[in-house]
Amino acid sequence: MPATILDGKATAATIRQELTARVEALTAAGRRPGLGTLLVGDDPGSRWYVNAKHSDCAQVGIASIQRELPATATLTDVLGVVEELNADPACTGYIVQLPLPRQVDEYAVLEAMDPAKDADGLHPTNLGRLVLGVDGPLPCTPVGIVELLRRYDVPVAGAEVVVVGRGITVGRPLGLLLTRRTENATVTLCHTGTRDLAAHLRSADVVVAAAGVPGLVTADVVKPGAAVLDVGVSRVDGKIAGDVAADVAGVAGHVAPNPGGVGPMTRAMLLQNVVLAAERAVAAEVLTA
Numbered sequence: 001m002p003a004t005i006l007d008g009k010a011t012a013a014t015i016r017q018e019l020t021a022r023v024e025a026l027t028a029a030g031r032r033p034g035l036g037t038l039l040v041g042d043d044p045g046s047r048w049y050v051n052a053k054h055s056d057c058a059q060v061g062i063a064s065i066q067r068e069l070p071a072t073a074t075l076t077d078v079l080g081v082v083e084e085l086n087a088d089p090a091c092t093g094y095i096v097q098l099p100l101p102r103q104v105d106e107y108a109v110l111e112a113m114d115p116a117k118d119a120d121g122l123h124p125t126n127l128g129r130l131v132l133g134v135d136g137p138l139p140c141t142p143v144g145i146v147e148l149l150r151r152y153d154v155p156v157a158g159a160e161v162v163v164v165g166r167g168i169t170v171g172r173p174l175g176l177l178l179t180r181r182t183e184n185a186t187v188t189l190c191h192t193g194t195r196d197l198a199a200h201l202r203s204a205d206v207v208v209a210a211a212g213v214p215g216l217v218t219a220d221v222v223k224p225g226a227a228v229l230d231v232g233v234s235r236v237d238g239k240i241a242g243d244v245a246a247d248v249a250g251v252a253g254h255v256a257p258n259p260g261g262v263g264p265m266t267r268a269m270l271l272q273n274v275v276l277a278a279e280r281a282v283a284a285e286v287l288t289a
């Protein structure tokens with residue numbers, strides 16, 4: 001039986017549809033959500049992502065605030081825009097597109113963001129909340145993965161999940177998310193120091209490949225019927241190359257393709273974070289009124 005496709009593109013469209021009503025309610029209450037983006041430099045890939053995020057916003061009624069700086073921008077320049085977005089009431093959530101140019105300290109920028117406006121869920125306070133299990137914005141790719149599995153009824157509770165990659169945007173926070181009591185997965189986080197990756201992969205019910213190594217996961221290391229999600233974004237000859245080899249679809253029970261899988265879900269979860277932040281702000285005001 002061929003693998004079921006975890007169609008992230010279609011699922012993201014459904015989620016945008018669902019968010020539209022919530023944006024309408026906020027807008028009617030005079031609290032229209034607004035997503036800010038800061039793009040530093042002119043990498044065409046990064047520009048594509050940022051533009052895609054704004055067209056998603058337009059579709060659901062979220063306002064767009066676009067800021068750009070040249071590739072030569074200093075940390076001070078970037079922090080200037082961060083302060084401006086922190087202070088702008090029209091901006092209810094924002095992201096600083098990563099990676100930043102070498103001369104700009106990424107962690108200093110993340111720290112300077114207002115955690116309440118952190119649409120990526122990457123502020124240290126919000127990553128700390130994730131560790132503690134306290135409500136707050138969550139990293140978009142990990143929640144997108146959990147949401148995609150949930151909507152296709154792929155069992156996660158009790159499952160053996162192998163995550164390949166320990167990066168701050170995907171692997172590390174995904175491990176934290178999946179081990180919450182509500183998800184209840186058993187997670188093995190593999191990385192470049194893992195001695196026998198194949199052995200771990202062979203016992204996995206769910207594989208999330210987020211290493212950025214093209215073709216890393218091949219059919220011979222996938223357990224028949226496993227769910228395999230490809231999060232890799234390498235570029236080979238200008239085309240997106242994932243971490244999962246094409247032949248995996250012949251063995252797996254579910255596959256999230258790349259493109260068309262986790263990428264669109266990441267963008268849908270960004271919109272959800274912006275809506276949630278606006279809803280939290282309204283709720284906080286009701287409490288203090």
Ligand SMILES: Nc1nc(=O)c2c([nH]1)NC[C@@H]1CN(c3ccc(C(=O)N[C@@H](CCC(=O)O)C(=O)O)cc3)C=[N+]21
Binds near residue numbers: 240258
């Ligand atoms: N502050 C920050 N937040 C991010 O969330 C962030 C970032 N920086 N830097 C770069 C990575 C990468 N990322 C993707 C988002 C959407 C797709 C996506 O929608 N891809 C489509 C199309 C891909 C294509 O065809 O080019 C797909 O998978 O179907 C991919 C990758 C977000 N990132």
